[in-house]
Amino acid sequence: MRQRNSVSYDSGHTWPPPPTENEETETQRAERLEQEKEAKRISDEIDKAIEQQRQEMKSKRPQMKILLLGQAESGKSTMLKNFQLHFTPKAFKAESGAWRAVIHLNLVRSVNFILDLLSPNPQFNIPTSPASSVIVTRFDGLGISQAADTQPASFSGPIIEPTDELKRLRMRLSPLKRVEEMLSKRISADDPQPSRKGLNSASEVSVRSGSGWKALARLSHRTRPQSPNELEDAGRVIEACRDDITELWADPLVQKGLAGNEIVLQEQSGFFLNEVSRIASKDYVPTPEDILKARLQTMGVEEHHLIMETGQFSTESGREWVIYDVGGSRGQRPAWAPFFDDVNAIIFLAPISAFNQTLSEDRSVNRLWDSFYLWQSICTNRILSNMTIILMLNKVDVLETKLNSGISFAKYVTSYKDSPNDLEHVSKYLKAKFTAIHRQHSSRSRKLHIHLTTATDHQATSIILVRIRELILTNNLIDSDFV
Numbered sequence: 083m084r085q086r087n088s089v090s091y092d093s094g095h096t097w098p099p100p101p102t103e104n105e106e107t108e109t110q111r112a113e114r115l116e117q118e119k120e121a122k123r124i125s126d127e128i129d130k131a132i133e134q135q136r137q138e139m140k141s142k143r144p145q146m147k148i149l150l151l152g153q154a155e156s157g158k159s160t161m162l163k164n165f166q167l168h169f170t171p172k173a174f175k176a177e178s179g180a181w182r183a184v185i186h187l188n189l190v191r192s193v194n195f196i197l198d199l200l201s202p203n204p205q206f207n208i209p210t211s212p213a214s215s216v217i218v219t220r221f222d223g224l225g226i227s228q229a230a231d232t233q234p235a236s237f238s239g240p241i242i243e244p245t246d247e248l249k250r251l252r253m254r255l256s257p258l259k260r261v262e263e264m265l266s267k268r269i270s271a272d273d274p275q276p277s278r279k280g281l282n283s284a285s286e287v288s289v290r291s292g293s294g295w296k297a298l299a300r301l302s303h304r305t306r307p308q309s310p311n312e313l314e315d316a317g318r319v320i321e322a323c324r325d326d327i328t329e330l331w332a333d334p335l336v337q338k339g340l341a342g343n344e345i346v347l348q349e350q351s352g353f354f355l356n357e358v359s360r361i362a363s364k365d366y367v368p369t370p371e372d373i374l375k376a377r378l379q380t381m382g383v384e385e386h387h388l389i390m391e392t393g394q395f396s397t398e399s400g401r402e403w404v405i406y407d408v409g410g411s412r413g414q415r416p417a418w419a420p421f422f423d424d425v426n427a428i429i430f431l432a433p434i435s436a437f438n439q440t441l442s443e444d445r446s447v448n449r450l451w452d453s454f455y456l457w458q459s460i461c462t463n464r465i466l467s468n469m470t471i472i473l474m475l476n477k478v479d480v481l482e483t484k485l486n487s488g489i490s491f492a493k494y495v496t497s498y499k500d501s502p503n504d505l506e507h508v509s510k511y512l513k514a515k516f517t518a519i520h521r522q523h524s525s526r527s528r529k530l531h532i533h534l535t536t537a538t539d540h541q542a543t544s545i546i547l548v549r550i551r552e553l554i555l556t557n558n559l560i561d562s563d564f565v
């Protein structure tokens with residue numbers, strides 16, 4: 083939260099400094115002390131008036147509070163970034179440098195993931211080929227169920243048998259393991275979380291709420307002169323590896339090996355391998371699009387204060403919006419409930435592209451099924467019965483790519499039967515299912531606001547956010563033109 087700067091008269095650091103004792107007569111001293119007393123009285127009065135005004139403003143323009151909910155990787159933090167980019171662009175820009183380290187880490191993770199596939203002893207926690215296990219979702223009437231079609235298979239030895247050229251690249255890129263460790267440690271600060279790595283996802287890096295990671299990840303020895311500049315070193319190593327990374331990613335055997343194991347790195351969070359030459363360059367500065375694509379797992383509940391900036395929405399300018407961004411993995415969901423009765427609206431994100439994926443925290447659970455289950459529990463919750471709820475069916479771009487590439491929706495959602503495998507029909511079907519769950523499980527009838535979103539597309543998302551802002555203000559009986 084931004085704070086008002088104030089001058090302390092008690093600090094003893096007045097300017098100009100008071101004359102020394104032998105330059106000042108007794109009368110002059112008394113006069114000076116009287117003047118200082120008067121100055122302090124006036125200053126206190128001004129402070130009091132400002133505080134009173136602030137309180138009045140606050141009571142006229144109450145804070146708006148939004149809670150972002152949804153499973154892990156549904157796009158909650160990305161939606162928060164959209165709010166910041168749209169409503170507080172100056173603050174967003176001021177923080178953008180901190181994302182450089184995260185994007186470098188995302189890039190290095192993808193490279194190390196491929197290097198692991200080439201390794202004689204792959205370091206994957208879960209010996210499961212995604213091709214061998216299909217967890218399906220079914221709708222039985224209005225109920226939802228899930229089942230495994232086949233058992234997971236295990237593997238041994240390298241997943242992609244490397245040629246001599248690939249072995250050479252593996253050697254040359256080996257310093258990136260150290261870079262990944264260093265960047266993870268730096269971003270996670272003193273509280274690194276254990277990473278999880280499966281064949282269909284690279285390891286995760288997370289930050290605990292309030293850990294101040296942005297300050298730690300800012301590329302500046304000026305602000306941390308006491309520590310060696312590891313971030314600059316990491317940037318130099320990545321830059322030196324730039325051509326080798328490009329070569330590794332373009333290697334036909336790597337591409338074939340990935341495809342053969344149904345690994346689509348492009349669909350994974352924080353994928354930057356197609357932009358190596360730009361991101362691995364010395365002068366790289368993240369663009370807003372890069373920041374929206376960056377992946378950093380949230381742990382706990384983060385509270386973000388957005389002070390609406392002047393410009394586009396002058397009537398809203400200065401109002402404070404509080405957005406709670408939560409960690410979405412199963413173990414973190416109990417932390418959500420205490421926020422339920424203290425917010426004006428909930429935005430629930432369901433990543434509808436995840437129909438053929440399983441939860442990284444539990445490989446036996448289909449991600450779409452989990453979203454339906456979570457949505458049902460939000461709809462059922464009595465504390466939320468009067469709450470404005472906005473449902474975002476997110477990752478529409480990924481859903482479309484998957485369907486267009488021939489991945490069958492009906493194979494994973496068996497109740498879809500033989501309806502057309504295209505975006506229009508699948509999204510209509512999903513909208514109807516989410517709406518039906520809402521209707522059936524809400525204790526009171528209420529309007530549901532659904533949006534199909536691609537949170538990485540800022541322009542399209544902005545239009546939706548403006549509508550959501552109006553909706554929340556209206557539903558909370560607040561006229562946005564009030565002050």
Ligand SMILES: Nc1nc2c(ncn2[C@@H]2O[C@H](COP(=O)(O)OP(=O)(O)OP(=O)(O)O)[C@@H](O)[C@H]2O)c(=O)[nH]1
Binds near residue numbers: 157
């Ligand atoms: N292509 C695409 N990527 C998206 C979309 N929405 C989010 N992402 C990406 O998906 C990844 C995960 O998004 P996050 O916003 O970190 O997910 P989250 O819900 O905050 O996840 P947790 O913090 O683990 O609960 C990020 O790399 C985003 O850039 C989308 O609509 N399309």
Ligand SMILES: [Mg+2]
Binds near residue numbers: 159160379380409
């Ligand atoms: Mg998050």
